[in-house]
Amino acid sequence: MRKYLTIFLFLIAVTYSGLVTGQQRFPKPEFSSGYVTPSPTTPEPRANLLEYADVVVLLVVLSVASWIAIRKRSRRAMLWLSVFSLLYFGFYREGCICPIGAIQNVTLTFADPLYAISISALLIFLIPLIFALFFGRTFCAAACPLGALQDLLIITPFSTPVWIRKTLSFIPYVYLALAVLYAATGTDFIICRYDPFVGFFRINATFNMFLIGACFLGLGLFFARPYCRIFCPYGALLNIMSRFSKWHLSITPAQCIQCKLCSTSCPFDAIEHPTEEQKSETTQGRNLRRFITFGLLIPVWILVGGYIGAQSHVFLSKANPQVHLTELLIAHPELKNDTGNIDIQTFLSSGKSFEQQVKEAQIIRHKFYIGGWFFGGFLGLVIGLMLMNQSVFRKRTDYQPHKGDCYSCGRCLKYCPVKKDGTVEEIA
Amino acid sequence: MADDKKLNRRDFIQNSMRTTLGIAVVGLGGLSMLRSKGENWVWQIDPFKCTWCGRCATSCVMTPSAVKCVNAYDLCGYCDLCTGYFKNGVKDLNTGAENLVCPTSAIVRKFIEEPYFQFDIVEKLCIGCGKCVKGCTQFGNGSFILQIRHDRCKNCNECAIARMCPSDAIKRVPANTPYMIKSDFIRK
Structure with missing residues (x-):
């Protein structure tokens, strides 16, 4: 009888102690045959040196791309360079790490005291921005594997009305602000999670991501580089940098003769046409007044945006797994009995009290409240600047690329009949 | 003459914005670098x-x-x-x-x-x-x-x-x- 009781107690002890993680129940045997305990293998991760090699490759590609865009002026060279980048950064490095995703690493460096970005990732984030400040968006032209993939699949690009383009160009800023907000609150890296092409590079996309990627590529046949133009958050940063670039690709190597041959050559509608005749004095006066009014309205936009952002913090915080779980438990306490819900069962067996969980979720939600002010304020600033920019009249006499929107891909170059010495090519 | 002045103003805005953005980027990089421990x-x-x-x-x-x-x-x-x-x-x-x-x-x-x-x-x-x-x-x-x-x-x-x-x-x-x-x- 006592024996059974012992076994019974032993079984209970085993069952309950199982909830606590491992303990020594069976001592390690003393082998008499001279057996030596092996140690588990630990394959090393990718060497640090190779990470720096990526930085060097990026630096070389960007230098060559800038040289091609500004000096060599060759579309073919740019195309082959982008194919190299597609193969190296895309299919060999499998899309990771890229400057687009590094936005979130930089954010997390400032938001999470336990995390600090590695030097190689930081350089990969900074180098294209600095290049854009001097040479335009040569990163987009030749170094970005996402851009290269879309660029190769432009078949019959259609021109889109300017109001659609201007409206769509707001989306990258929203995406950028959301990515920073979610990275700063430790919720998610949405840029990486919803990267439509990384599944192609790794040839292992889930069905949904494959479908999204295929939609982007399909749309790209007619609306050139859709991801770059209406989503890419890093493109938004490069756009700002490139607007003030010191040098930039120019369509003509000498004096523009206004032949209009290049006017439809750009699949991205990034060529600006010469402005109409000199505007009258009254129009200029009205423009100036509008410019000043819109400029003064910017603080209002920031405040309104920030207020809306802060008010929507509850909604925005739903994406955080911990907030989501807590909300779920408060709304549906009966789910505690659902043995199939792994998240809830893990929480219940973790020994953490429900009050503690709620408290932590509230801290996260408060971060979203603060972040919401910045999120909305930033978007308000963008709207304000965009509107102010609308009232700026820039006189142009030549066909020029829009420095912000131009990817420096070089397609327009071969349409220009002007040679470097200023003579005009004969057209048969 | 008027054209020159306008061009100069545009250049001035371009140059000062470039400097500002350059300082911002380098500053952001420097701050991150300070926090970074250099490890992957x-x-x-x-x-x-x-x-x-x-x-x-x-x-x-x-x-x-x-x-x-x-x-x-x-x-x-x-x-x-x-x-x-x-x-x-x-x-x-x-x-x-x-x-x-x-x-x-x-x-x-x-x-x-x-x-x-x-x-x-x-x-x-x-x-x-x-x-x-x-x-x-x-x-x-x-x-x-x-x-x-x-x-x-x-x-x-x-x-x-x-x-x-x-x-x-x-x-x-x-x-x-x-x-x-x-x-x-x-x-x-």
């Missing part, structure tokens, strides 16, 4: 937090998952009746598939000496489901643990399993200490 990060599973829920097998971007079972031999009891190897309540200790915990028979049972057996993981077959880890940790020493194998891991910028992990066991660890293999039964 990789993802790893904390075996003391892991609750062997099975999501490692399904959430990884790799198929099969880059998470594999590892036997921390130092902790292993070399049991004949290994609860990570045999299912609960098997009648005979033979290697018929119906008796085994591992769905892909990735565990090799090797006789050492009476009554001890060594258990090795065939990584090619292991899918990281954690069933053996559950068996070993609940009823044995807990020497089977799940680890991210860095020869397979793509080191995604954000680990897809970390996002799904219910016990928050997957964290970034410095690349020079890329594994968290148990060396004791309790966390030190």
Whole structure:
């Protein structure tokens, strides 16, 4: 009888102690045959040196791309360079790490005291921005594997009305602000999670991501580089940098003769046409007044945006797994009995009290409240600047690329009949 | 004359904005550099937090998952009746598939000496489901643990399993200490 009781107690002890993680129940045997305990293998991760090699490759590609865009002026060279980048950064490095995703690493460096970005990732984030400040968006032209993939699949690009383009160009800023907000609150890296092409590079996309990627590529046949133009958050940063670039690709190597041959050559509608005749004095006066009014309205936009952002913090915080779980438990306490819900069962067996969980979720939600002010304020600033920019009249006499929107891909170059010495090519 | 003035104004705005943006970018870089410790990060599973829920097998971007079972031999009891190897309540200790915990028979049972057996993981077959880890940790020493194998891991910028992990066991660890293999039964 006592024996059974012992076994019974032993079984209970085993069952309950199982909830606590491992303990020594069976001592390690003393082998008499001279057996030596092996140690588990630990394959090393990718060497640090190779990470720096990526930085060097990026630096070389960007230098060559800038040289091609500004000096060599060759579309073919740019195309082959982008194919190299597609193969190296895309299919060999499998899309990771890229400057687009590094936005979130930089954010997390400032938001999470336990995390600090590695030097190689930081350089990969900074180098294209600095290049854009001097040479335009040569990163987009030749170094970005996402851009290269879309660029190769432009078949019959259609021109889109300017109001659609201007409206769509707001989306990258929203995406950028959301990515920073979610990275700063430790919720998610949405840029990486919803990267439509990384599944192609790794040839292992889930069905949904494959479908999204295929939609982007399909749309790209007619609306050139859709991801770059209406989503890419890093493109938004490069756009700002490139607007003030010191040098930039120019369509003509000498004096523009206004032949209009290049006017439809750009699949991205990034060529600006010469402005109409000199505007009258009254129009200029009205423009100036509008410019000043819109400029003064910017603080209002920031405040309104920030207020809306802060008010929507509850909604925005739903994406955080911990907030989501807590909300779920408060709304549906009966789910505690659902043995199939792994998240809830893990929480219940973790020994953490429900009050503690709620408290932590509230801290996260408060971060979203603060972040919401910045999120909305930033978007308000963008709207304000965009509107102010609308009232700026820039006189142009030549066909020029829009420095912000131009990817420096070089397609327009071969349409220009002007040679470097200023003579005009004969057209048969 | 008027044109010159206008061009100069445009140049001035361009130059000052370029300088401002340049300082902003370099400043951001410098601040991040100050915080950075110069090391790379990789993802790893904390075996003391892991609750062997099975999501490692399904959430990884790799198929099969880059998470594999590892036997921390130092902790292993070399049991004949290994609860990570045999299912609960098997009648005979033979290697018929119906008796085994591992769905892909990735565990090799090797006789050492009476009554001890060594258990090795065939990584090619292991899918990281954690069933053996559950068996070993609940009823044995807990020497089977799940680890991210860095020869397979793509080191995604954000680990897809970390996002799904219910016990928050997957964290970034410095690349020079890329594994968290148990060396004791309790966390030190």
